Amino acid sequence: MLRILLLPLWLLALAAPVRATVVLPDTPAGRAFDAWLQAFNAADRARLETLQQAFATPEPVDDTLGYREFTGGFTLLAVESSQPHRLVVRAQERDGQMAPVRLVATVAGDPDGRLLGVAPEGLDIGRLDEAAAVAGLAQRARELAEADRFSGAWLVARDGRILGQAAHGLADRRAKTANTLDTRFRFGSAGKMFTAVAVLQLVEAGTLSLDGTVDDYLQGYPNRDVARVTLRQLLTHTGGTGGIDIFGPEFAANRRALRTHADYLEHHGARGVAFAPGTKVDYSNYGYVLLGAILENASGKDYYTLLEEKVFAPAGMTRTGAEPESARVEGRALAYRREGDAWVDAADTLPWRGMAAGGGYTTVGDLLKFAQALADGKLLSPEMFRQATTPQMAENWYGFGFITVGEGPLRRFGHGGDADGMNADFRVFPESGWVLVSLSHFDPPAAYRLTRWFEPRMPLERAPAPTAD
Template sequence: MGWIAAILSMFIVTGALAQSALPPTPAGKVLAELLEAFNSGDAAKAEAFDRAYRPSDPIAGMAVLRAQTGGFELVKVETSDATALTAILREKAGDRFARLQLSLSDGSEHKLTGFRLDPVAPPAGLGPKRLSLTEALAALVKRQDEATVADSFSGAVLVARDGKVVLEKAWGLADREAKLPVKVDTRFRIGSMNKMFTAVAILQLVEAGRLGLDDPVGKHLSDYPDKDIARKVTVRHLLTHTGGTGDIFGPEFDRNRLKLKAVADYIALYGARAPLFAPGTTQRYSNYGFILLGALIEKVSGMSYDDYVEKNVFEPSGMTSTGSLPESETVPGRAIGYLNEGGRLAPNTATLPWRGTSAGGGYSTVGDLWRFVDALQAGRLISKNMLDQATSTQVQMFGLGIAVVGEGNWKGFGHNGGAPGMSGDLHVFPKLGYVLVSLSNLDPPAATRPLEFIEARLPEMP
């Protein structure tokens, strides 16, 4: 959650800072030019840099990354010689830091041969300070007010501690044409956050003895087209994104998105594909894997996926504003999503699936997602033992269908979701009693930013 969403905020380095802090070497000169070109937002400058230094990952093609991250300021140079440099950068609009490693070819032309950017912990004394709860919430509201004025946030945020909501607030517009404001109960499309509901539904069936974590897909879907997936991919593989089942998005989806109305339609389109790798040997995020989990829920329960989660997840949680009705149906209070289209915001209607699925694309509210967490932790959905398994690290960053992050008091779980015109995030920190929810009708990482901000400032103690 965090750096998955973006390499955050803006490569903005002032001319004075760049000239005084960067060494007078070829590597220092190239980094200064790289930052200037990247941050300018000027395609001609980016293309000129590419022509001069030919990076393996041309910055002229990194417009989305620049839009998501905004920019960085230089903190310090860690290592430097004539043709290599390692530096720490800080995001301009937030709290994240990155280590940039740059290397050049020998010779007079000094072409860029290496460029790598990785998240790092804040250097000593440079990260945000923990505040009191009241101060942290006030700082968040101020930040969100400013982000709304800058048109970088539109949505709702909820913060709860020890079972009590301490902040629930909305910003921006749910419908820009009609000038309808976002409310705290506005329904937002939540992208992949639906995967949490799918995971819980699967684990309910496991606890009921109707499904096994190590059951192969073909045990229940006996007519599944690809026999390797049927025989070798297990429920556990699907939950942990280790089955090699691939994605659903791309040209085929774009051509067929309005024809894909049920889980069976997705299997008819993608089911003949072989695994991308030997199941269990690699981890690669798989939307199609969660389509298969939806198919397993339908087969084992005898209910449609939507009916099953409505009865067994939403109703016990008191989630009255969550669902996946088709986009063709009018859903009261559902926000219009807006994607960034060449620097202007446009409705995301032409990108949406027919309806949400077991892999994502449904809608919810910040309040409903908090109620989901409350029901989950209270044992109304799965047992405490099963929840412990689901939220313990099984593979990198994932438990059983649920994301796992952090360490110590800040070890937590949740899931984010994102697609053009929709962004959502949920962070739960059981040791500290915090539940943080953010939903937005703008591109990712709009919803993640406020959670990262408040998470870095909340007190660890009452």
């Protein structure tokens, strides 16, 4: 199975297959992998669909094509091991200086030699010192901006010190308005962190309970199965509401009418759960819309006022908000989506207003302030903060509103966000002290390219303190 978590991740010009001088073995695994690699490198949707239907765990072709666009395809470096029904190769992503990967292909033992999956594994590329890592990131950002593949801002800090930050590109391509470090970029699903913090604040205040249900706080909710879902399950995407797709085919026709959390509930409230709550994980935007409505009902304030008072103001996040797209917001970049070879205005794809599932705007500096406010206990108690940034389900990648993965100095929490014309990535490494922020008003993976370049290269050990003479 080929599955890369970009969360949900969750993309570049086609390139002809190149395999350098590496010759794949004439085995069932070698032949099947060769067919898959050619289809992958050529972004051949039809061929990938045919090949991946046979996977032991079928992989959505859109996910595969997203990974293809993210990597730019693969150039083979070496065959590491070869057996009739299993092949291990080392490959290099074509899209710019990323770590090499190991690809493991397995095929069935039947006469057809069906490809059962292709699994990628990251390989170490060696870590740099602080100065070299930050300088390399700055150079990478400039290269991507010059190639018109990144427009936005980035920031890297360690132990509270900003080590590097810069803005690139034009906030408004027609008016030639440059992006700056104060430019506001849409953050997509990264807004789930703010929603979760507000919910957990009310839990700590005794107003809400993690084990309270939708029906406890939205009495008379139409679908009785959803009414029994708990706040804990909504926060961790285990409530079964992932099948209620608020950005599905109906969204384009209704996006101007969907203006409040109540509007979303009225439109989707009759829909049920996809599985028994608590038994599976399925990422759910609608689950966070429900949390937004619960916050409003429990606090007596609208969602936006509550976040401003309880999250943004205490953290000093003065350039973060979620005014409607129709409002003139000083410094908010236009959103641009890729259409053929051009970047075009993505305004007609955006929600009327960001909401509890995400979609507001922020700056790289404000997200650093958010990280600092969490660490300083300005938003949550230390124990609640610990729970929020600790995996809360068996799949081990999500806490309460925060993606949380890795171990030791690579343990991190944060969130990404991506949609047409917006891409955000926020990563905090508590043990090694790093905070990485990348924001773009281009389609994904514009912002991810920077954090993904930096993370495998950043030093994990701190430089020794200078000694006294």
